[in-house]
Amino acid sequence: MIPIAEPLLAWYTRHGRHDLPWRQTRDPYPLWLAEIMLQQTRVESVKPYYTRFLQTLPAWRALAAAPQDQVLALWSGLGYYTRARNAQRAAQVVMASFAGHFPDTLEKAVTLPGVGRSTAAAVLASAYGQRQAILDANARRVLIRSHAIDADPKATATQQWLWTLASALTPEDAHGYNQAIQDLGAMICTPRQPRCPDCPLASRCKAHAQGRSHALPVTAHKPPKPQRHTFFLLAADPEGRILLEKRPDSGIWGGLWCLPQAAPDGGELSILCNDTLPPLEDTPAVRQFLQEAWSRRLRLDLQLLALAEEQQHVFTHFQLRFRCAHARVLDSAVADSAATLRWYHPADALTQGLPTPIRRILRNLGGGR
Structure with a gap:
């Protein structure tokens, strides 16, 4: 076991990212919010969302009581929307079960939705001064x-050994140490092209001594991502409004407003791919299928005008290829009171919680931000 705390903390004092907004507080709520937003997301991407979210929902009570649409709108574009839904559920648990305070033990903190061991430890170390080890991607x-x-870093035995290491190496000043090891991983010991000459641990790093820094961590071979295909409906009524459909809370883009799809399957993005309808082709048969499917399901008198060029959006586990079908609504029979269907002017639609590719489509209409 190699002691790393002393040189790491000395390096952090001189070179750490002390100006990050969530490092200006010891309040558990903004600290927890930052940890949730930073899961699987880069710091620079998080900053504007973090600031805007805190300005709108500055405390546990506000987040717990907010409409879900507001929470998802504030999160829209940040991705991994399960985090947003879990964040609100966690705030509700904090209010209902912990008197509006983040739990002060690891055992209780990990019972909150979306809060794992490392996230809980980071908050407990910074908010309550506890000696708690973290094991996020950078520290690992x-x-x-x-x-x-x-x-294999994902193997159970490896994970157990890494937690043992992390716990043994974390000093009493866990708050500073945890931030230091996160910053070293983000700034110096990066996934690709680590800057070993600038690393305060270079003299005691075994991988560096062996000339293997670029080879570690071991990465498993990843098969190509499967592809899914779908069509989105961009239907304009006589007033210039477009129709959005709220997705189920579970599954891809849960709880967000989306353009209607050709054949929603109750939770996941639909796949329109079979022998008679090749994926995303623009043929009379495809157009007829789309027009009939949407007219029947949405109770609209539709006239399909054009199919836009194919686009793609990459998820963690698959790649979505899609085309947008532009249509004119001759008779907008669908009621505004429908729970999952709603008409919006494009600029108003952009204020809602939207998936990134849908936001991109609407921006291209000249709808706004």
Whole structure:
């Protein structure tokens, strides 16, 4: 076991990202919010969302009581929307079960929706001064390289060993140490092209001594991402409004407003791909299928005008290829009171919680931000 705390903290004092907005507080709520937003998302992407979210929903009570549409609108574009839904559920649990305070033990904190061991530990260390070890992606990479661990990082045994290391190496000043190891992983010990000459741990790093920094952590071969295909309906009524459909809370884009799809399957993005309708082709048969399917399901008198060029959006586990069908609504029979269907002017639609590709489509209409 290689002691790393002393040189790491000295480096952090001089070079750490002390100006990050969530490092200006010891209040558990903004600290927790930052940890949730930073899961699987880069710091620079998070900053504007974090600031806007806190300005609108500045405390547990406000988030717990907010309409879900407002929460998702504030999160829209940040991705991984399960985090937003879990964040609101966590705030509701904090209000209902912990008297409006983030739990002060690891055992209680990990019972909150969306809060794992590392997230809970980060908040407890910074908000309550506890000696709690973290193991986020940055910290894990630093430990793997410094100790030349060449096992699969996702294996249970490897995870257990890394937690043992993290717990043993974390000093009493866990708040500063946790931020230091996160910054080292983000700024120096990066996933690709680590800056070993600038690393304060270079003299004691086993991977560096072995010339293997670029080879660790071990990465498993990833098969090509499967592809899914769908059509979105961009239907304009005589007033210039477009129809949006609210997706189920579970599944892809849960709870967000979306353009209607050709054949929603109750939770996941639909796949329109079979022998008679090849994926995303613009043929008379495809157009007829789309017009009939949407007219029947949405109770609209539709005239399909054109199919836009194919686009794509990459998810963690698959790639979505899609085309947008432009249509004119001759008789907008669908009622505004429908729980999952609503007409919006494009500029108003852009204020809602929308998936990134849908926001991109609407922006191209000249609707606004």
